[in-house]
Amino acid sequence: MAAGLLVDFxxxxxxxxxxxxxxxxxxxxxxxxxxxxxxxxxxxxxxELLGLLRSASTRRRSSLKxxxxxxxxxxxxxxxxxxxxxxxxxxxxxxxxxxxxxGKVVLTADFRSDVRYWRDHVACxxxxxxxxxxxxxxxxxxxxxxxxxxxxxxxxxxxxLERRLPPRFRVGAVRAGVWSAERGDAARxxxxxxxxxxxxxxxxxxxxxxxxxxxxQHLIFVVDNNSDVGVINRMRSREPRVAGxxxxxxxxxxxxxxxxxxxxxxxxxNVLMDWxxxxxxxxxAADVPSLVWPEGAVGAVGVKFPxxxxxxxLTYVNSRCLRFGRGGNSASWAACW
Numbered sequence: 001m002a003a004g005l006l007v008d009f010x011x012x013x014x015x016x017x018x019x020x021x022x023x024x025x026x027x028x029x030x031x032x033x034x035x036x037x038x039x040x041x042x043x044x045x046x047x048e049l050l051g052l053l054r055s056a057s058t059r060r061r062s063s064l065k066x067x068x069x070x071x072x073x074x075x076x077x078x079x080x081x082x083x084x085x086x087x088x089x090x091x092x093x094x095x096x097x098x099x100x101x102x103g104k105v106v107l108t109a110d111f112r113s114d115v116r117y118w119r120d121h122v123a124c125x126x127x128x129x130x131x132x133x134x135x136x137x138x139x140x141x142x143x144x145x146x147x148x149x150x151x152x153x154x155x156x157x158x159x160x161l162e163r164r165l166p167p168r169f170r171v172g173a174v175r176a177g178v179w180s181a182e183r184g185d186a187a188r189x190x191x192x193x194x195x196x197x198x199x200x201x202x203x204x205x206x207x208x209x210x211x212x213x214x215x216x217q218h219l220i221f222v223v224d225n226n227s228d229v230g231v232i233n234r235m236r237s238r239e240p241r242v243a244g245x246x247x248x249x250x251x252x253x254x255x256x257x258x259x260x261x262x263x264x265x266x267x268x269x270n271v272l273m274d275w276x277x278x279x280x281x282x283x284x285a286a287d288v289p290s291l292v293w294p295e296g297a298v299g300a301v302g303v304k305f306p307x308x309x310x311x312x313x314l315t316y317v318n319s320r321c322l323r324f325g326r327g328g329n330s331a332s333w334a335a336c337w
Contacts, residue, residue, distance in 0.1 A: 030080055033127070039080045040127040049073050053119040057112060061104035067095050074118065081125035082259060083250035085235040087114045089243055121254060128257055129216065139214060139258075142222040142265070143202030144273035147190050151176040151276030152202040153311070154210075155222065161213070169210060172312025176276040199225035200245045203232070203262070205317075207252045219260040224270045232262035272311060282314065 019025055023035040029045045041049070052070050056062065071091055078084040090110045098105040139161065143152035153174035154165075162170060179185035179198070188194045203221040207214065223229060231237040237246055253260060267274050275281055 029076070036127070037129055037131055038127045039130040041077055041080055045077070046122060046126060049077055050119065050122060053115055053122075056107070056115045057119055059107055061106055064095070064098050064105055067091075067098065067105060071095055077122070080130070081122070082128055082130060083235075083253050084118070084125055086237075086243065086246045086250050087117050089236055089238075090114055093238075124254060128254075129259070136218060138218045138220045140220045140222060141203060141206045142270065142273050143199070143206065144224050144267070144270055144277040145189070145195060145198035145202055146274075146277045147195070149176060149178045149277050149279045150198055150202050150205075151273050152206045153273070153276070154206075158217075161217065165213060168313060168315065169213065170312065174272065174276050174311045174314050175205070175209070175317050176279065176282065176314055177317040178279055196225055196227050196239070197241050197245065199223055200228045200231070200242055203228075203260075204245050204249045204252070207249060207256075207258075207260070211252075212256050214256050214258045217258045219258055221260060221262040222265045222270070223262055224265055224267050224274070226264050229262040229264045232260065276311070276314065 024031060024033045026032075026042055029042050031040045031042055033040070052073055056066075056070055071088065074084075074088050074091065078088055090108075091114055094105070094108060094111055137156075137158045139157040140155040141152055142155045144150070151174055154169065154171050156171060157165075167173075179189045181187070185198075189198050200223075203223065206221075207219065221232060223232075228242075231242060231246060232249075235246070235250075237243040249260070
């Protein structure tokens with residue numbers, strides 16, 4: 001027992017393998033830092049992963065075994081790096097498709113796009129805040145979409161953040177808009193089968209527009225679409241257009257270091273956003289007192305808003321304001337009005 005110590009349960013504890021107590025400790029290639037409250041992959045693991053990514057980014061073909069090895073490393077890293085998992089979905093699909101195929105696997109443009117993103121962002125992901133106190137008050141955005149328009153707005157946030165927000169971004173501020181005809185969004189959203197994309201557009205638009213104001217916050221997206229709630233919380237989607245929005249949302253979260261989750265609110269309870277997503281009801285009237293009459297009647301449509309859902313302002317935007325970068329992996333906001 002020179003190298004160990006017998007404990008009460010009859011198990012031998014190997015003292016040479018014992019570490020701590022420390023605020024920063026490595027376990028199976030993952031570094032836990034209780035001081036910074038972060039998780040990160042070790043330098044050795046990171047260097048190994050970057051080497052594989054650089055090699056993959058220069059190839060046009062690859063063996064299935066090499067792809068599976070890369071995917072295994074990425075899956076390990078994605079357990080630690082927040083927002084990384086959506087950038088493995090297309091690689092997973094390609095590996096599944098290649099199962100049983102003979103010869104080398106042709107690497108697609110989507111594969112190379114995600115590999116480049118991993119290669120360029122591993123260092124940015126690593127060591128970002130990964131846990132928060134359960135009592136931390138989240139930033140809550142509510143939203144809704146219809147075949148004619150969309151709306152999103154800030155429903156609640158910590159008091160300290162509220163004091164720093166410009167008036168147009170404070171609690172009660174609502175963005176309402178119509179789908180862009182020039183980008184084809186209007187034609188697509190006229191079909192109810194495409195509404196999942198429209199519903200997901202709103203949380204992404206809110207995150208992009210608020211940008212660095214969300215630094216270090218935890219966001220809750222309240223959406224009227226159960227499918228989108230699942231996509232956001234599980235970080236994956238097999239629908240290519242929705243997956244593109246998910247990657248863009250994760251890109252914004254990485255840039256501004258915030259975490260996010262989603263909850264569902266049925267349309268019957270999502271009164272303000274349901275109303276604001278239909279421009280035929282409000283016609284983008286900017287005078288808020290005229291929007292909410294004493295008895296809750298709005299124009300020709302009777303609407304009674306719950307106390308926490310009364311609009312403080314209504315701003316007109318257009319879906320073409322949200323522009324995607326190369327490969328659908330980044331997003332930026334362009335002020336069109």
